[in-house]
Amino acid sequence: MPQRRRRAKRAREVESLHGVVGISEGGRWRSLNPTESAGQGGTPPPERVTSAGLPTGAVGISEGGRWRSPSPTESAGQGGTPPAKQPQPTGLPPGAVVRLNRHTRVTDGGRVLYGGAPARVSRLRPAAASLIRERSFTITDAASRALAEYLIEAGLADPEPESLPPVSLTDVTVVIPAWRRPRQLERLLSSVRDHIGAVRVLVVDDCSGAESQRVADVAGRHSAELIGMKENRGPADARNAGLARVTTPFVLFVDTDAVLRPGAVELLLRHFADSRLAAVAPRVSGLTEPGANWILRYENARSSLDHGTYPSLVRPHSPMAWVSTTCLLARTSALGGGFGAGMRVAEDVDLVWRLVAEGWRVRYEPRAVIEHEHRGAPRAWLGRKFTYGTGAAALARRHPGLAAPAVLSPWTAAVLVTLAAQRRWSVPVAGAVTAVAASHISRRIGSTDDPHALAVRLTGHGLVAATAQGFALAVRHWWPAFALAAWGSSRARRMIAVAAVADAAWEYARLRPGLDPLRFAAARRLDDLAYGAGVWWGAWRARSAAALLPVVTRRRAR
Numbered sequence: 001m002p003q004r005r006r007r008a009k010r011a012r013e014v015e016s017l018h019g020v021v022g023i024s025e026g027g028r029w030r031s032l033n034p035t036e037s038a039g040q041g042g043t044p045p046p047e048r049v050t051s052a053g054l055p056t057g058a059v060g061i062s063e064g065g066r067w068r069s070p071s072p073t074e075s076a077g078q079g080g081t082p083p084a085k086q087p088q089p090t091g092l093p094p095g096a097v098v099r100l101n102r103h104t105r106v107t108d109g110g111r112v113l114y115g116g117a118p119a120r121v122s123r124l125r126p127a128a129a130s131l132i133r134e135r136s137f138t139i140t141d142a143a144s145r146a147l148a149e150y151l152i153e154a155g156l157a158d159p160e161p162e163s164l165p166p167v168s169l170t171d172v173t174v175v176i177p178a179w180r181r182p183r184q185l186e187r188l189l190s191s192v193r194d195h196i197g198a199v200r201v202l203v204v205d206d207c208s209g210a211e212s213q214r215v216a217d218v219a220g221r222h223s224a225e226l227i228g229m230k231e232n233r234g235p236a237d238a239r240n241a242g243l244a245r246v247t248t249p250f251v252l253f254v255d256t257d258a259v260l261r262p263g264a265v266e267l268l269l270r271h272f273a274d275s276r277l278a279a280v281a282p283r284v285s286g287l288t289e290p291g292a293n294w295i296l297r298y299e300n301a302r303s304s305l306d307h308g309t310y311p312s313l314v315r316p317h318s319p320m321a322w323v324s325t326t327c328l329l330a331r332t333s334a335l336g337g338g339f340g341a342g343m344r345v346a347e348d349v350d351l352v353w354r355l356v357a358e359g360w361r362v363r364y365e366p367r368a369v370i371e372h373e374h375r376g377a378p379r380a381w382l383g384r385k386f387t388y389g390t391g392a393a394a395l396a397r398r399h400p401g402l403a404a405p406a407v408l409s410p411w412t413a414a415v416l417v418t419l420a421a422q423r424r425w426s427v428p429v430a431g432a433v434t435a436v437a438a439s440h441i442s443r444r445i446g447s448t449d450d451p452h453a454l455a456v457r458l459t460g461h462g463l464v465a466a467t468a469q470g471f472a473l474a475v476r477h478w479w480p481a482f483a484l485a486a487w488g489s490s491r492a493r494r495m496i497a498v499a500a501v502a503d504a505a506w507e508y509a510r511l512r513p514g515l516d517p518l519r520f521a522a523a524r525r526l527d528d529l530a531y532g533a534g535v536w537w538g539a540w541r542a543r544s545a546a547a548l549l550p551v552v553t554r555r556r557a558r
Helices: 003-013 142-153 182-195 209-221 233-242 263-271 294-302 345-357 376-398 410-421 426-445 451-477 477-484 491-510 517-541
Strands: 097-100 106-107 112-115 120-123 136-138 157-158 171-179 199-207 226-229 252-254 278-286 329-331 361-372
Touching: 003 112, 097 142, 106 361, 112 451, 120 142, 136 142, 136 451, 142 157, 171 182, 171 233, 182 199, 182 209, 182 451, 199 209, 209 226, 233 252, 233 345, 252 263, 263 278, 263 329, 263 361, 278 294, 294 491, 294 517, 345 361, 345 376, 410 426, 410 451, 410 491, 426 451, 451 477, 451 517, 477 491, 477 517, 491 517
Parallel strands: 171 199, 171 252, 199 226, 278 361
Antiparallel strands: 097 136, 097 157, 106 112, 112 120, 252 329, 278 329
């Protein structure tokens, strides 16, 4: 009931707006999401746009003449312990610089933006378009703040952290879950003292057994407080034990196999000038080691912990759907009960999704970088990938619909099924479906200088994203099923071969790793095999196929 009242209050706030930014369709200002309505593949989230807390007379998204502002909590079903505090509505402070991100395209003299997560076409009214100069603007008043809130929430722009006020490191407590590995703990604590200074550090020994004394000795040498667990309960419970003793506004969770770099935490702290931000994660790069084997070189280029070079909001069903707690800086008051009790895998994803469902923001900031000791031994490496895969079942149970291996629209799903059939009519039919989708998008875009060209671009992006998801289904999430089908089907064998080669070639060209193409491709396929096996094992143990089922979304007409 409290959440319903909050949603109603937010809706009433937005209904009174006379906006300077909106999305136009056929003369009506409304919310347009090409990903949902016309099938831009990849990861189309719900059709909602959050505009809560925007100042009256500043900004609005109108649909069918009705101003609306659904709450993120409408994507109900999030399991786990809810955060204890709701985010403040004010967002970024005056003086903050907001910049359109690399993936946002600008047309019609700055009046039309397309991109974001989910993909969308946004038509800015002249007063809003005039604020943006050279792809950025500074928040100076209610109108510019409202524009910033919309662009950030839409995934079209990001704040420049250097423009945000600094936060003292004394406001941070470091929590380190430790299970054995005293050498790595020593290295981490040294980097904490070197790059953060004399902050409070809590080392939680998750019952390291014979190595507990060595863990205690290392913690003592670095003046860290030691919390001993009576039994091994996993990283989630260990972090919660540390979180329970945190009294500072911010808490930094760091794993023992990580190493801090200079300036990373200070840069992350600046983002908390956004009162709606619950957590922010840095980029996790591989720890440079001499004589690294081919697995380490692959991981240094394609680690699942490294989300790349572009900043982003983190939310389910988006290109940046999660971040790891290898290193995560969080607002203590937002965490409530913390991580899901008893979770030994995917506890970081679960926390992030719960925070987002409560209306908080979570951010990825690649300009802050830390290092991570990747696993280089084949057995340990494959075991870790398998373990990651097993977490999909728990996420599917706690967050229904969000852990799907693919999220498609009807037209992209139809194209994939048609091409997978590998019949003479497959290519013509897929082309016809794509053409119809492009025509539909063009009509929905409304008045732009060239709606047809824009529709073709959006359709092309959707087709590429959907194809990538189809390849991933064949060689990663569904590979056991495809392997069985390949015994008696030449079409299945061709599909696997095309997906395996195309995926490896694309990733190699994109990443340019310090590894030859053959070994990179082999590592890529082993990565997928181990992860996919973990997904199926987790699904079998949970007696649920939810983590294996794709989601096909269709925007309902209003």
